[in-house]
Amino acid sequence: MIVAAFATERALHDAVADLRRDVTCRVETYGASPPEEGGSFSIVPLLMLGGGMVGAVGGFGMQVYATTLAYPQDIGGRPDLSWPSYIPASFELAVMGAVLAGMIGYFATVRLPRLHDPVDEAGAMQGVMTGGHVAVVRGFDDSDAVRAVFVRHGALTIEDIAP
Incomplete structure (x- = not known):
């Protein structure tokens, strides 16, 4: 070196x-x-987008599976696929997926944890x-x-x- x-x-x-x-x-x-010449391309924003999408689709899919296939119940005359009630949890899982993907991507990009x-x-x-x-x-x-x-x-x- x-x-x-x-x-x-x-x-x-x-x-x-x-x-x-x-x-x-x-x-x-x-x-x-x-x-001074500007920044370079970083893959971390793309990883965060992917993590957010996986979290949102995974959370939505998990709720659809639970309420339509695994444990369907007729409560108050609502349909089994009542998608508006799935939005808050799907959003929370999208944020969690984006944050986790961002942290893991950042650590991988800067090669941490590297002690010496x-x-x-x-x-x-x-x-x-x-x-x-x-x-x-x-x-x-x-x-x-x-x-x-x-x-x-x-x-x-x-x-x-x-x-």
Whole structure:
């Protein structure tokens, strides 16, 4: 694993773009603030939509099954499939499904719970919270090519960290 610190965010993004274009590797970036160029696509909202839909359809289906097939009763002349009474519970289960899917999706996206990562041992990571910009390269084939890209873009420090 190679860790490089940069003075500016622009230099970091240029180096990462070159790495993704030229070298086969996995690149992670760390900084104290979100990137200025806008956010990236997140799958968490889609997971929450799916969880909400599964919760709503599952809750509605459970109530339909219970009142029409498993335990039908004629109470007050109402039909067995009295769907307006199913809406509140279906809504509650939709919210619960969306929240659970969002939490699980978030934890999976940021790889939590992860108690220790070897990149935390790098000296460059100490400057991240004070405004530094760091790139971490994992799974590379040619370390010399990665180092050359970092040197070409003006990396302040370049460190090798054992995985």
